[in-house]
Amino acid sequence: MAQANPVYPVIWQTDHVLLIDQTRLPNEYDSVEVHRSEEMAIAIETMIVRGAPAIGVAAAYGVYLGARDIETGDRAEFLTQLEQIAERLRATRPTAVNLFWAIDQMMKVAYYTEGSVDAIKTVLLETARTINADDIRTCQQIGDHSLSILPSTPAKLRILTHCNAGALATAGYGTALGVVRSAWTAERLERVYADETRPRLQGAKLTAWECVQEGIPVTVITDNMAAHCMKIGMIDLVIVGADRIAANGDAANKIGTYSLSLVAKAHNIPFYVAAPLSTIDFAIADGAQIPIEERNPNEVYQIGDTILCPTTGVEFYNPAFDVTPAELITAIITEHGAIAPSELRDRLKAKSAIEI
Incomplete structure (x- = not known):
């Protein structure tokens, strides 16, 4: 390609x-x-x-x-x-x-x-x-290692991703979207489905933009369409990035990721997290200890200059991230290969030998 x-x-x-x-x-x-x-x-x-x-x-x-x-x-x-x-x-x-x-x-x-x-x-x-x-x-x-663990069938995969974990979210190339890029180059990709990712729409704005730059087929869906798309057989696997991974494999990512993992589990669809080892916080035992940023409520009720709902007499809640439990994650794809969440504690023991 x-x-x-x-x-x-x-x-x-x-x-x-x-x-x-x-x-x-x-x-x-x-x-x-x-x-x-x-x-x-x-x-x-x-x-x-x-x-x-x-x-x-x-x-x-x-x-x-x-x-x-x-x-x-x-x-x-x-x-x-x-x-x-x-x-x-x-x-x-x-x-x-x-x-x-x-x-x-x-x-x-x-x-x-x-x-x-x-x-x-x-x-x-x-x-x-x-x-x-x-x-x-x-x-x-990360992208190179992913090729050895992606499902062998179908020959060309339909991948759903959430938020933006592409070149824009890294120094270049990307984590989850890096996997997409590698699959596209290897002719293993049919299409990317990008959740729009409310409230800031990183999937619709950034992931779709990156795909367009490289000619990668992309379809934007609203966040609440994912379950329907899985049910009717449009999705083969889910790949997301992470902002922090606890030692037990619980992973914090953009809000909406947790619900996506539950839906993937219900439909027996693999759910991967792509992240460098530097994203694993070995000082945190599990996801309950990951601090969750709350952002300005105007991100919920306003897009650009457009007010979406009443702002007087209404309360807003705007957590930027949620935590996906390790048991819902098929594997974490790192620069050292794919790691089962249950194996991260072994990495903790050997971390002094790993340059992260």
């Missing part, structure tokens, strides 16, 4: 970061220049950049941008100010563990790098760029 120009949502540009403004897609393809750490924090909070791996990469650059602006040459004072910058970035999105993982990697480098403050700043930039490049390679490995 012919390959389209790759999409890279987070790019280092000599002295600043260039972000694709995902709030403007699919109607406008625009970018935002980020020169300061606070600008990066705002970009993450306002979902200019979104998706757990992409947020992690962006946050790594945010740490460097903050470090670059620290004027002191005193190492202890520098590290104190850098911790404040790291805390600001950690506060932007509470559920996506890749955010915390990337910031922790940057802070470890800051503490363990010997030499001057300028030397630390240099290594911080190198580390952020390495995190960026590693994420692209990791997503490609």
Whole structure:
């Protein structure tokens, strides 16, 4: 299959970061220049950049941008100010563990790098760029590993996905949509069915846009159509991404994922999670401990300038994520291959030997 120009949502540009403004897609393809750490924090909070791996990469650059602006040459004072910058970035999105993982990697480098403050700043930039490049390679490995575990029949698969776990949600290529890309390249894909993913419509706006860029056949359905589509035989498997996976295999992903897993189970359809090992939070025993971000209620009652329902005398609830229990997940597809959720604890024992 012919390959389209790759999409890279987070790019280092000599002295600043260039972000694709995902709030403007699919109607406008625009970018935002980020020169300061606070600008990066705002970009993450306002979902200019979104998706757990992409947020992690962006946050790594945010740490460097903050470090670059620290004027002191005193190492202890520098590290104190850098911790404040790291805390600001950690506060932007509470559920996506890749955010915390990337910031922790940057802070470890800051503490363990010997030499001057300028030397630390240099290594911080190198580390952020390495995190960026590693994420692209990791997503490609996830896609490659998926080919050996996808159902052998039918010859060409019809895959349902939820939210956006594509190139836009990572440093490039994607996790769940990376699996789709690999299946398309290997001529194992017939069509993608993209849940629209209320309330922010990432499936309709972003997943569909990415598929169009590469000529991948895509059909957008509303979230409440999934059960019907499965019942009449339109779906062969479900693949989603994840923002945080607990040690027991429970996985947090965009709101609506849990209900999708229940429907897939009812119809005996495989349900896969595609995510890098850095998304697994071994410090959390199960999904009950995963913090769930609640967002502004206006995302529920308003799309653009259109008000969808009464706003006076009505309450709104807007959790951004839900947790799918491990027993509903067929396998977690990582850069090290497919792992049954029950095997993650073994990974915990060996994690010191795994570079994540």
